[in-house]
Amino acid sequence: MTVATNGDHYEPRIVGFLCNWCSYTGADLAGTSRMKSAPNLRIVRVMCSGRVDPSFILRAFQLGADGVLVAGCHPGDCHYQEGNFKALRRMTFLKRLLNDFGIDERRLRLEWISASEGEKFAKVSTEFAEQVRALGRLRLEVPEEVSAVEEVMVS
Amino acid sequence: MISLTIDGIATQVAEGTTILQAAKLLEIRIPTLCYHPLLKPFGACRVCVVEVQRGASYEVISACNTPGREGMVVSTDTARVLAARRLVLELMLARWPNVPVLRQLAAELGLEQPRFTSTLRDERPDACVLCLRCVRICEEVVGACAIGYEDRGILRRVVTPFNQESEACIACGACAHVCLTRHIRFEGEDYKGKPAEFLLGPNTAIYMPTAQAVPKVPSIDPETCIHFKTGGCQSCVQVCEPGAVNHKMVDEEIELDAGQVLVATGFDLFDATPMAQYGYGRLDNIYAALDIERMLNATGPTGGRLLLKNGQPPRAVGIVHCVGSRDENHHRYCSRVCCMYALKFAHLVKERCPQAEVYNFYIDMRAFGKGYEEFYSRVLHEGANVIRGKVAEVVQAGWSKQEEGTLLIRCEDTLIGRFREIPVDMVILCNAIEPRQDAGRVGRVFGLSRSPDGFFLERHPKLDPMATMTDGLFVAGCAQGPKDIPDSVAQASGAAARILATISKGVVEIDPIRAEIDEALCSGCRTCGPLCPYNAIEYLEDKKVSRVNSTLCKGCGTCVAACPSGAITGYGFNDAQINAELEGILTL
Numbered sequence: 001m002t003v004a005t006n007g008d009h010y011e012p013r014i015v016g017f018l019c020n021w022c023s024y025t026g027a028d029l030a031g032t033s034r035m036k037s038a039p040n041l042r043i044v045r046v047m048c049s050g051r052v053d054p055s056f057i058l059r060a061f062q063l064g065a066d067g068v069l070v071a072g073c074h075p076g077d078c079h080y081q082e083g084n085f086k087a088l089r090r091m092t093f094l095k096r097l098l099n100d101f102g103i104d105e106r107r108l109r110l111e112w113i114s115a116s117e118g119e120k121f122a123k124v125s126t127e128f129a130e131q132v133r134a135l136g137r138l139r140l141e142v143p144e145e146v147s148a149v150e151e152v153m154v155s
Numbered sequence: 156m157i158s159l160t161i162d163g164i165a166t167q168v169a170e171g172t173t174i175l176q177a178a179k180l181l182e183i184r185i186p187t188l189c190y191h192p193l194l195k196p197f198g199a200c201r202v203c204v205v206e207v208q209r210g211a212s213y214e215v216i217s218a219c220n221t222p223g224r225e226g227m228v229v230s231t232d233t234a235r236v237l238a239a240r241r242l243v244l245e246l247m248l249a250r251w252p253n254v255p256v257l258r259q260l261a262a263e264l265g266l267e268q269p270r271f272t273s274t275l276r277d278e279r280p281d282a283c284v285l286c287l288r289c290v291r292i293c294e295e296v297v298g299a300c301a302i303g304y305e306d307r308g309i310l311r312r313v314v315t316p317f318n319q320e321s322e323a324c325i326a327c328g329a330c331a332h333v334c335l336t337r338h339i340r341f342e343g344e345d346y347k348g349k350p351a352e353f354l355l356g357p358n359t360a361i362y363m364p365t366a367q368a369v370p371k372v373p374s375i376d377p378e379t380c381i382h383f384k385t386g387g388c389q390s391c392v393q394v395c396e397p398g399a400v401n402h403k404m405v406d407e408e409i410e411l412d413a414g415q416v417l418v419a420t421g422f423d424l425f426d427a428t429p430m431a432q433y434g435y436g437r438l439d440n441i442y443a444a445l446d447i448e449r450m451l452n453a454t455g456p457t458g459g460r461l462l463l464k465n466g467q468p469p470r471a472v473g474i475v476h477c478v479g480s481r482d483e484n485h486h487r488y489c490s491r492v493c494c495m496y497a498l499k500f501a502h503l504v505k506e507r508c509p510q511a512e513v514y515n516f517y518i519d520m521r522a523f524g525k526g527y528e529e530f531y532s533r534v535l536h537e538g539a540n541v542i543r544g545k546v547a548e549v550v551q552a553g554w555s556k557q558e559e560g561t562l563l564i565r566c567e568d569t570l571i572g573r574f575r576e577i578p579v580d581m582v583i584l585c586n587a588i589e590p591r592q593d594a595g596r597v598g599r600v601f602g603l604s605r606s607p608d609g610f611f612l613e614r615h616p617k618l619d620p621m622a623t624m625t626d627g628l629f630v631a632g633c634a635q636g637p638k639d640i641p642d643s644v645a646q647a648s649g650a651a652a653r654i655l656a657t658i659s660k661g662v663v664e665i666d667p668i669r670a671e672i673d674e675a676l677c678s679g680c681r682t683c684g685p686l687c688p689y690n691a692i693e694y695l696e697d698k699k700v701s702r703v704n705s706t707l708c709k710g711c712g713t714c715v716a717a718c719p720s721g722a723i724t725g726y727g728f729n730d731a732q733i734n735a736e737l738e739g740i741l742t743l
Contacts, residue, residue, distance in 0.1 A: 013741060015737065015740065015741070021604075021624050022604065025604075025624075032616070042740040042741070044733060044736050044737065044740070046712065046728055046733070047668060047710055047711050047712050047725075047727075047728055048711035048712055048713060050686075050711055050712065050713035050716060051711060051712030051713065051715060051716050051725065051728060052716060053715070053716040053730065054716075055730075056730075056733055056734070056737065059734055059737055060737050060741065063737055063738060063741040064741045065737075065741055076599070077602075077604065079602065079624060079625070079711075080688055080709060080711035080713065081688035082688055083688070083711050083712075083713045086686065086713050086716075086717070090716070114604060115604045115606075115612055115624070116604060116605060116606040116607045116612055117607070119607075
């Protein structure tokens, strides 16, 4: 896997799955409020954190992400009532699985960011970027024969 | 019906009507003292005597407790009647020479000085004249029986049982209300200045909420209504001719089916009591903005006059801006309306008390709207003083007799760079607008998000300021953030128009973002069913597959992520789209 590098300088690539109603709006608020946050986060908007299929996260790691942030509404505030609880359950299981894959579980982070928490969004994304930077580049060794498995996973 | 004649006028009245009531219907005045329309006739004072012809003889009897009889001929002002009344009054006046109501009646009868002297002569103008209306109203109407009388004849006195403080008294004030001579008074009824309603709520149990109340009907305050305390009274029922008073009415919960909701729950006024430096609730003559608003209202407790607690108009008034707003310790936001209403107060104080000095203490003057800056300069020209600086504290001024009751405002005047102490005798605090205390609960009921300041969050601050994240749910006014009346009207009109647009269209557009199950791929495992918060997924027993009801589905995608067979497609956010997006953003 290649990572954008500038000499020795390393910038982690982080994928953020943000729910449409809270976290994405929160990120928007951070932007309109002109708050500074780490530029490492690449955002994928989903309708609900409950939509985040664990396979998306694995796929993101496979495609070269060094960290994945999943953010949803605060418990009890979910626009779809309880999608964020499902995300919480899936992420908890996935973290155990990540260790088996040889991926540090700290590379996956689940956060509750409400639409009004632009400040929290900026803080979390900056903090997480720092954390992932400290963990270093994610190096996955993908044997040739696994590519068949990959096909199944993506479909 | 029976026929009788009073002072030569023939009339017909219902059976049981007393002579006094019949005369009243004919607008013939018979003087009374112990009579009260809410009470049973008592006949104690004998002032209401009239002459009744019976056959060939004439009889002088009291009108209040004599029912009319068929063919009765009554005269109310013959010489015998007047002589009898004069004698009664003479006897009463001998004992209570200075009671106004007796003196007035005596003057009407041409009586100047009584011929008698009384051993129990009482010079007080508010002496008890033993009409016993108080005792009777307490028993008959209120039903409390808290007062009675002791002893007999001329020694009779109105007392509480055993002359002790009566536990039966509910402090309704009915006895004081019916007292002829103000012998019984309600504590605090002569209290001027701080209007009673600020402290005690409405003055009567049945009241009009405001002069402009909509609907304009009075309501009953169960806390003060005698009926709810003793089960008696119901005087209002007796006097209400249409029979509109209903004591059995209770609060009820009404369930309404609504397709759209406009949340306009308003704001709370910041309570300045915790800001001890401003003395609100601790020192006299310090008012919150809404107290003053009420006081300056023409229908308010002081009739629109600006008064100090001692009933005098103020000589100097300090108006403190930004109380609780623009303050790191309370609310960081600007309350938006305070500068302008503070200037309005300055203008009104100048108008109501032209000799009074007005001081506005501001941080920044925010005259932001159409015509506002012009109003600001107008108030300045009217002679209001404006001091740029936050008030440090408000304290009681010195202790000399002259300064008694005045206040001292300590502040920094940042424009001259000096510390100043300004004596005033009234302080008006411009409290911040804050979210309703139950905004969190309302937000949860409707699924509304709130911004960091606690107000409800709009869908977009610029492009969609009245809609919320939930379809069919709108916000308007101070529930969404501090704003003045023009802004609230604009926002609410916009929201109402949006609602009406949907109603007139007759159909609701739903987002195309929803899930669909490919029946060919579905294994019928029913993992998705219980995940759906909207019960949009039904299981088809015949085909052994699940199906999404696309009208109920909101497109959250929880089922899409959970389907082990990959049979569910989330339109707009399907797996292929998201994977492609991931590839795209991770290419570089």
